[in-house]
Amino acid sequence: xxxxxxxxxxxxxxxxxxxxxxxQIESRKLHFDNQVQRLVMEHNP
Numbered sequence: 001x002x003x004x005x006x007x008x009x010x011x012x013x014x015x016x017x018x019x020x021x022x023x024q025i026e027s028r029k030l031h032f033d034n035q036v037q038r039l040v041m042e043h044n045p
Contacts, residue, residue, distance in 0.1 A: 004039060008032070 012032065017025055
């Protein structure tokens with residue numbers, strides 16, 4: 001789980017997101033939300 005948070009810190013920075021289009025940001029948000037739901041389900045059954 002710690003690795004996931006470290007990855008998110010690197011991937012979802014303002015600098016990384018400012019170069020994306022709106023649709024790419026929306027896609028990343030959906031992907032992020034899905035990852036969060038998966039982790040919650042795995043670690044909080």
